[in-house]
Amino acid sequence: MSLTILTTISLAPLIGQTSNPSVTIKKATTISVDDVFKLFANEHQLVFSYSPDVVMVYETFSPTRKKTDLTSFLEWLSVTQEISYTTASYPRILIYREQDDETIFQNNRIRRYGYVQDKLSKEKLIGAIIYDENDKILGITDRGGFYSLSLEKDKAIFFSYVGYETKIIIPNGENDRLDIFLKTKNELETVVVTTSSPKEIIIAEGDQGIMDIEQIQNTVGFLGEINAMQLIRKQSGIQSGAEGQTGLYIRGGSPDQNLLLYNGIPIYEMSHVAGVSSILQADDLQSIELYKNGIPASYGGRLSSVLNIQSKNGNKTHYEANAGLSLSAIHAHIDGPLVKDKVSYNINARQSTVGLYLEPLANLSLDYDDLGVSYYDFSTHVHVDLTANDQISIFGYTGGDRISFDTAIASQNGDDQFLFTDRNNITWNTNLVGVSYERILSDKILAQLDLGSSSYAISSRGSYTSDLINSSQIKRSELEIISSTEIEDQNISLMFDYFFQGFDKVSIGYQYQSHGYRPALLQSSLIRDDEIRQILGEQDPISTKDQAIFVEYKGRSFAKLNWNIGLRKSWFSGDNVSYRNWEPRISLKSDVTTKVTLRASYNGTAQYVHMLTNPGSGFPADLWVPSTDKIPAQTASHYSFNIELKEALLDKITLGYFYKDYEGLIEYTGENDIFYSILNENDPIIFFENKTDWQSRIELGSGTARGFELSIDHAWQRWNFNWNMTLSSSRRIFENLNNGEEFPYRYDRPVDHFMSLGYNINNDWSVRADFSYGSGAAYSLALEQFLTPEGDTILVSDGRNRQRLPAFHHLDVYVSYSKLRPKGTLSLQLGVYNVYNRLNPFYVYQYNDPVREQIRLRQVSLFPLLPSINVNWKFKPQKYRVDLND
Amino acid sequence: MSIGNLNHRNIGSILTINIFFKFCLHAVKTLFLNVNLHVKYTVVILSLALISACSKDIDVELTDFESRLVVNSMFTPDSIFTINVSKTGNLADPSDNVEFIDYAKVLLYSDSSGESRILTSIGDGNYIASTLYPEVNVLYSVEVEVAGFKTVTAHGKIPNPVVISSVDTAMIFESRGEALQVDFDIESTNESDDTEYYIWDIFDANTVKGNNPNPFAQDAWIENAWLNTTFSDTDFISDSDQLQSKIYYQNDKGGDVIQGSVLSFEQDIFNSSADSSDQDSVRLMLRLLTVSPELYEYSKSIELYNINRNIGSNQSTPLEIYSNVENGLGIFGGYNQTLKEL
Incomplete structure (x- = not known):
C-alpha cells in the first residue's frame, strides 16, 4: 500500500471571502511556492491541500506584477508543475495530479477500512465523518469507530471529528486496512468552555444522530452537575423538562417508549432523583446516539426513540484521572492502560452530596420533614484488542437513587383539629454486566456480538395518616400504598455489516431478550414498619421472550439522496400467547443544495412491555408490565418530515412536522385507578391478587401525537444563540374512559420552548443563560358536584385530563471558567437555577379539610432558586504535560 | 512487577482525596477573595436563599365551567314515574351550588304507545306522572328543558324479572x-x-x-x-x-x-x-x-x-x-x- 497524506496549511477559522483574492509581492522578487501559500493563508485565510509528492514547494516564483492574484498563481503552478487544482471547496484549494487516460480506465477504486481513533488514547471515534473535496460525505464511522469505503484512487478524502484536527489522505495502491489516528486540537490549545448551544450537535440527524461529546461535557446542568440529559432535553420535539420529571417525553410519547441502551444493553432508567442528574457520567461517555425519528431497523422494542450510550474503552497509552465536586455530587474517574496499546480500563464513580446540605436546610426552612435525596453510580469498562481484527469489551454498571419527603397539613376550627400527614418514598436501582465482541471478518464484513444481563427495580411507597382531634376523641385513619416492579433481563445481539460500493452498507442481525417481571401493587389500612421486600414476599416472575431479526440497507444514490431502509420482524412469547409484528423503517435525506437539506422518515414499531402510570395528579408510581393474552403489543406508525436551512439569515434553521399513531395503549380503568381509601381491613390488601390480576383493571385504547418543531442556531462573534420550540398535541382515546371521547395524554405539552444565549468573554470565561418553558401537564380534577337519587353529593370531573397544572418555566444563569494548567485543566462553573424563584408544580392533590369543611387543592414543588458550584480538576501525567511557555 | 507504565509516580498523579479537597478550597478561596466584597456577600446570601415553603394551596378556576342538568329516575313497575331534576354546582365557586329545579319542562315519551306527557312538579325537583306506572320491556324516553341549560334526553326500560x-x-x-x-x-x-x-x-x-x-x-x-x-x-x-x-x-x-x-x-x-x-x-x-x-x-x-x-389522596x-x-x-x-x- 502506498498512501499520500496531505499537508494542510491553515492559520485561522475560515470565513467566506472573494474567490480571487490577491497578495502583494515585490516585482522581481523570487519567493518559494511555499511562501506564497503562506501569504495567501495569512491574509485571506485560505487552505492549500496538496501532497508533498505532487507539489514542489521550494520551486521559486517570480511575480510579474505588484499584486499577485490567486487564479494567476494557480495557473502558473499548474503549467510549471503539471498539476491540477480545484477551488470547489473554497476557501480550501486542493492541488493534485491527474492520472493519464490509461490509468483512469484501469480499476480506479480501492477499498480502505479500519478504525478511526484518538491518536493519544487509542479510543475509537464513533461518528467521525469521512468526506471528499467537494464536502460530499462518504461515510460515518459506526458505533465501534469502524469504517469501510470504496474510494476513487488519488482523490483526497478527509477524516473529521469534532474537536480533532482533520486528516487528509489520498488513497492509491491496493485494497488495504488503514487505521486513522486523529490528534485532538485540545492537546495544544486552551480549552474554551463553550456554551450549551447545541449547534451542529446532531450530525446528519436521521442518518446517525451522534451527539457532540465535547458539548455534553461542557453542559452544566442542575446544581452544577454535568448532565447529558439536560442537553438531550433541549432538542426540539423532546420536552425540556418539568419539575421532578425523570423520563424522556419525545414527540408525545411516554417515557417507557424510549429504548435506552448502555453499550447495547437495554436499561429502564437514566435519570436520578427527579431529574437532578442522570446515570450519564461525562467522563465515561464515548458517544451518545439519539434517534427521535428515522430509527434504523437494527433497533427495536420501543416505539418513540433510541438513546444509545457508549462508554469509553479507556486510554491505551497513558493514565488520566479526573475528579470533581459540585453541590450535587462528587465524582471521580480514572482510565489508562493495563497493557499498553492493547488492554485499557475505565472506572467511574459518583456519589451525591446534595442531600448533605439540602436535607438540613429543607428541614429548617421548608414545609418538608425529613427530605432525603441521594444517588450513586459506579461503572467499569475493560477493553482488549485481542488481535488487529478482534476486540472485546467487558463492562458493568451499578447505580440507584432515593428520594423521600414527608409533608403535613394542619387546620383548626375551635376545638377541632385536623392533621393530615403523608410520607413519600421512591427508590430505584440498576445493575448490569455485559460483553461486546467485534471482529473484522474481511475488508467488507464486520461482525458484532453483544451479551448482557441486567436487573432493574423501582418502588414507591406512600403512607398517609389523617387525625381528627377534638376534646372527646382522636379519630385516626391510615393508608399505605406500595408499588414495585422488578425486572431481570438477559440479552443477546448478533449483527453483521457488509460494506459494498461507495457509501453503501447492508446490516443483518438477530436479537433475543428474556425478561422476568415482578409487578406488584398493594394497599393496606395499617402502616407497617417492614421494608417493601418483606411486605411483598416472594413473587413468581412473569417470564417472556422477545426476538427479532432485521435487515437494513444504508446507501446513497444520485441526486444527493441518502437512505436507510430496513425491515424488522419481531415476535414475543409469554404465557400461552405470542405476538408478531413487521416493522418497516425508511429514512431519507437529500442535500438539495449545500444550504438546503430535506429529511423524511417512516417508522413502524412494536413494543411488548407497558408502563402503567398513576393517572392522577399525585406522587408518581410506575409499574412495568408485559404484554399478555389480554394485552397485545403497543404499536406505532411515525411519520416525520423536516427541512433544514443553512446560512439563510441565520446559521441553521430547522422546521419539522411529525405525526404518530398508537395502538395497544393501556391505562388504569376509571374505578381502579390507584386510589386512596380508608377501609376496615387491617391486613395488606393486594391490589393484584395474582401476577395477572392487573389485567382486569386496565383498559386498551389508542392515541395520536402530532406537532411542529422549530430549531434555530446562530453564532455571531462571541455570541451564540439556540432556540428550540415544539407545538404539539398528544391525545388518547379509550372506549371505556371519558365516555369514549378523546382526551389529552397526561404529558401532552402544547407549547415547549428552550432558549439559550451564551457569550464567550475570552478564552477562559463564558456566561450563559437558559430559559425553559412548557405547558403544564394535564390532569383530572373533580370540581363539579351533583346530587344522586339518594341525595348524596358526588364530585365529578368535567372530563379526563381537562385541567392543566400551571406552566413550567425557569431561567438559569451560569458562569464558566476553564484554564489549562501545566499539570492539568481546572474548570469552575457557578450557576443559579431558577433565578426568579418560580414554584413549578411537581404535583397537585385535592384534599378534604373536615374542620374547615372545604375541598382544597394543594401544589407541591421541589426546586426553588438554587445556586450551584462545580469545581473540576483533570490530571495529566507528567509525560503529557504541556509547557505553556513554548 | 509493573503493568504498563504503572509506577509510584503515576500513582502519585492519581487523585487523592486530601490533595483534591485542599486544591478545591484553594481555588474557591482565590476566586472569592479576588471578588468584590459586595458580590461576595450576595453570593453567600444566595446560597442560603431557599424560600420558606415549597408547597402551597392554590386557587383553581374552572374558567369554562358550565352548570349541567341532572336527571335522576330509577323506575319500577311498582311505583309511578318520578323524575328528579337538579343542576350541578361548581366546587370552586361557593355561590354556585347544587340546586333542585322546580321550573323545568319534563316530557316523558313511551315507545310502545307513542304517548307523551308533560310531568307535574311537586317540589324539591320532583316531577311525577300521577297515573303512569312504567311497564316491563317498554322503552321510555325523557326530555328536560330548562332555560339557560342545554336540553337533556335519556332512554331506558325495565328488563324482564x-x-x-x-x-x-x-x-x-x-x-x-x-x-x-x-x-x-x-x-x-x-x-x-x-x-x-x-x-x-x-x-x-x-x-x-x-x-x-x-x-x-x-x-x-x-x-x-x-x-x-x-x-x-x-x-x-x-x-x-x-x-x-x-x-x-x-x-x-x-x-x-x-x-x-x-x-x-x-x-x-x-x-x-x-x-x-x-x-x-x-x-x-x-x-x-x-x-x-x-x-x-x-x-x-x-x-x-x-x-x-x-379524602386527601395524592394518588387519585x-x-x-x-x-x-x-x-x-x-x-x-x-x-x-x-x-x-x-
Missing part, C-alpha cells in the same frame, strides 16, 4: 370462624338471549338501614359479607364485582342459554350475628334486582365512588360516574326487585 327458584342456607366453618353459606338459583324469564344484569345483596330486615325502601341504598350492607362468592360451583365472582354492599353480575347467557335456565350461586357470609345461636335477632333477606344496563353501570360506579371517596383520579343522560348527568333506568327471606 328473574325468579329466585330456590334458596338454601347452612352454617359452615371458614378460616375466620363460622359463616352462613347461602345457595340460590336464579331462573331467567327472558325469551331472548340478551344479556341480563343482576344486582343482589343480603340485608338484615330487622335494622333501620335494612328497611330503607330504596333498594340501591348502600348503607344496608353486612360487615364482612361477600366472601367466596361462586357461580356454578367453580367460577369466582371477581373482586371488581363484589363490592362493599352489593354484588354485580352480567349474565351473558352464552348464546345457548334460553328461558328457564338456572344459574347457581353460593355465597358465604361471615357475620357474628349470623351465628346459629343468635339467629332470632336477625332476619336476613336476599334481594335480587334485575336492572337495565345503564342502571347497572351507574349503580356500580356510585358504589365504587363511595368506597373510594377522595376522580372516578367516572356513569350517566346515560345526554348533555347532562344522572341516571334514567328501570329495574325489577325480588325478595326472599333466608
Whole structure:
C-alpha cells in the first residue's frame, strides 16, 4: 500500500471571502511556492491541500506584477508543475495530479477500512465523518469507530471529528486496512468552555444522530452537575423538562417508549432523583446516539426513540484521572492502560452530596420533614484488542437513587383539629454486566456480538395518616400504598455489516431478550414498619421472550439522496400467547443544495412491555408490565418530515412536522385507578391478587401525537444563540374512559420552548443563560358536584385530563471558567437555577379539610432558586504535560 | 512487577482525596477573595436563599365551567314515574351550588304507545306522572328543558324479572370462624338471549338501614359479607364485582342459554350475628334486582365512588360516574326487585 497524506496549511477559522483574492509581492522578487501559500493563508485565510509528492514547494516564483492574484498563481503552478487544482471547496484549494487516460480506465477504486481513533488514547471515534473535496460525505464511522469505503484512487478524502484536527489522505495502491489516528486540537490549545448551544450537535440527524461529546461535557446542568440529559432535553420535539420529571417525553410519547441502551444493553432508567442528574457520567461517555425519528431497523422494542450510550474503552497509552465536586455530587474517574496499546480500563464513580446540605436546610426552612435525596453510580469498562481484527469489551454498571419527603397539613376550627400527614418514598436501582465482541471478518464484513444481563427495580411507597382531634376523641385513619416492579433481563445481539460500493452498507442481525417481571401493587389500612421486600414476599416472575431479526440497507444514490431502509420482524412469547409484528423503517435525506437539506422518515414499531402510570395528579408510581393474552403489543406508525436551512439569515434553521399513531395503549380503568381509601381491613390488601390480576383493571385504547418543531442556531462573534420550540398535541382515546371521547395524554405539552444565549468573554470565561418553558401537564380534577337519587353529593370531573397544572418555566444563569494548567485543566462553573424563584408544580392533590369543611387543592414543588458550584480538576501525567511557555 | 507504565509516580498523579479537597478550597478561596466584597456577600446570601415553603394551596378556576342538568329516575313497575331534576354546582365557586329545579319542562315519551306527557312538579325537583306506572320491556324516553341549560334526553326500560327458584342456607366453618353459606338459583324469564344484569345483596330486615325502601341504598350492607362468592360451583365472582354492599353480575347467557335456565350461586357470609345461636335477632333477606344496563353501570360506579371517596389522596383520579343522560348527568333506568327471606 502506498498512501499520500496531505499537508494542510491553515492559520485561522475560515470565513467566506472573494474567490480571487490577491497578495502583494515585490516585482522581481523570487519567493518559494511555499511562501506564497503562506501569504495567501495569512491574509485571506485560505487552505492549500496538496501532497508533498505532487507539489514542489521550494520551486521559486517570480511575480510579474505588484499584486499577485490567486487564479494567476494557480495557473502558473499548474503549467510549471503539471498539476491540477480545484477551488470547489473554497476557501480550501486542493492541488493534485491527474492520472493519464490509461490509468483512469484501469480499476480506479480501492477499498480502505479500519478504525478511526484518538491518536493519544487509542479510543475509537464513533461518528467521525469521512468526506471528499467537494464536502460530499462518504461515510460515518459506526458505533465501534469502524469504517469501510470504496474510494476513487488519488482523490483526497478527509477524516473529521469534532474537536480533532482533520486528516487528509489520498488513497492509491491496493485494497488495504488503514487505521486513522486523529490528534485532538485540545492537546495544544486552551480549552474554551463553550456554551450549551447545541449547534451542529446532531450530525446528519436521521442518518446517525451522534451527539457532540465535547458539548455534553461542557453542559452544566442542575446544581452544577454535568448532565447529558439536560442537553438531550433541549432538542426540539423532546420536552425540556418539568419539575421532578425523570423520563424522556419525545414527540408525545411516554417515557417507557424510549429504548435506552448502555453499550447495547437495554436499561429502564437514566435519570436520578427527579431529574437532578442522570446515570450519564461525562467522563465515561464515548458517544451518545439519539434517534427521535428515522430509527434504523437494527433497533427495536420501543416505539418513540433510541438513546444509545457508549462508554469509553479507556486510554491505551497513558493514565488520566479526573475528579470533581459540585453541590450535587462528587465524582471521580480514572482510565489508562493495563497493557499498553492493547488492554485499557475505565472506572467511574459518583456519589451525591446534595442531600448533605439540602436535607438540613429543607428541614429548617421548608414545609418538608425529613427530605432525603441521594444517588450513586459506579461503572467499569475493560477493553482488549485481542488481535488487529478482534476486540472485546467487558463492562458493568451499578447505580440507584432515593428520594423521600414527608409533608403535613394542619387546620383548626375551635376545638377541632385536623392533621393530615403523608410520607413519600421512591427508590430505584440498576445493575448490569455485559460483553461486546467485534471482529473484522474481511475488508467488507464486520461482525458484532453483544451479551448482557441486567436487573432493574423501582418502588414507591406512600403512607398517609389523617387525625381528627377534638376534646372527646382522636379519630385516626391510615393508608399505605406500595408499588414495585422488578425486572431481570438477559440479552443477546448478533449483527453483521457488509460494506459494498461507495457509501453503501447492508446490516443483518438477530436479537433475543428474556425478561422476568415482578409487578406488584398493594394497599393496606395499617402502616407497617417492614421494608417493601418483606411486605411483598416472594413473587413468581412473569417470564417472556422477545426476538427479532432485521435487515437494513444504508446507501446513497444520485441526486444527493441518502437512505436507510430496513425491515424488522419481531415476535414475543409469554404465557400461552405470542405476538408478531413487521416493522418497516425508511429514512431519507437529500442535500438539495449545500444550504438546503430535506429529511423524511417512516417508522413502524412494536413494543411488548407497558408502563402503567398513576393517572392522577399525585406522587408518581410506575409499574412495568408485559404484554399478555389480554394485552397485545403497543404499536406505532411515525411519520416525520423536516427541512433544514443553512446560512439563510441565520446559521441553521430547522422546521419539522411529525405525526404518530398508537395502538395497544393501556391505562388504569376509571374505578381502579390507584386510589386512596380508608377501609376496615387491617391486613395488606393486594391490589393484584395474582401476577395477572392487573389485567382486569386496565383498559386498551389508542392515541395520536402530532406537532411542529422549530430549531434555530446562530453564532455571531462571541455570541451564540439556540432556540428550540415544539407545538404539539398528544391525545388518547379509550372506549371505556371519558365516555369514549378523546382526551389529552397526561404529558401532552402544547407549547415547549428552550432558549439559550451564551457569550464567550475570552478564552477562559463564558456566561450563559437558559430559559425553559412548557405547558403544564394535564390532569383530572373533580370540581363539579351533583346530587344522586339518594341525595348524596358526588364530585365529578368535567372530563379526563381537562385541567392543566400551571406552566413550567425557569431561567438559569451560569458562569464558566476553564484554564489549562501545566499539570492539568481546572474548570469552575457557578450557576443559579431558577433565578426568579418560580414554584413549578411537581404535583397537585385535592384534599378534604373536615374542620374547615372545604375541598382544597394543594401544589407541591421541589426546586426553588438554587445556586450551584462545580469545581473540576483533570490530571495529566507528567509525560503529557504541556509547557505553556513554548 | 509493573503493568504498563504503572509506577509510584503515576500513582502519585492519581487523585487523592486530601490533595483534591485542599486544591478545591484553594481555588474557591482565590476566586472569592479576588471578588468584590459586595458580590461576595450576595453570593453567600444566595446560597442560603431557599424560600420558606415549597408547597402551597392554590386557587383553581374552572374558567369554562358550565352548570349541567341532572336527571335522576330509577323506575319500577311498582311505583309511578318520578323524575328528579337538579343542576350541578361548581366546587370552586361557593355561590354556585347544587340546586333542585322546580321550573323545568319534563316530557316523558313511551315507545310502545307513542304517548307523551308533560310531568307535574311537586317540589324539591320532583316531577311525577300521577297515573303512569312504567311497564316491563317498554322503552321510555325523557326530555328536560330548562332555560339557560342545554336540553337533556335519556332512554331506558325495565328488563324482564328473574325468579329466585330456590334458596338454601347452612352454617359452615371458614378460616375466620363460622359463616352462613347461602345457595340460590336464579331462573331467567327472558325469551331472548340478551344479556341480563343482576344486582343482589343480603340485608338484615330487622335494622333501620335494612328497611330503607330504596333498594340501591348502600348503607344496608353486612360487615364482612361477600366472601367466596361462586357461580356454578367453580367460577369466582371477581373482586371488581363484589363490592362493599352489593354484588354485580352480567349474565351473558352464552348464546345457548334460553328461558328457564338456572344459574347457581353460593355465597358465604361471615357475620357474628349470623351465628346459629343468635339467629332470632336477625332476619336476613336476599334481594335480587334485575336492572337495565345503564342502571347497572351507574349503580356500580356510585358504589365504587363511595368506597373510594377522595379524602386527601395524592394518588387519585376522580372516578367516572356513569350517566346515560345526554348533555347532562344522572341516571334514567328501570329495574325489577325480588325478595326472599333466608
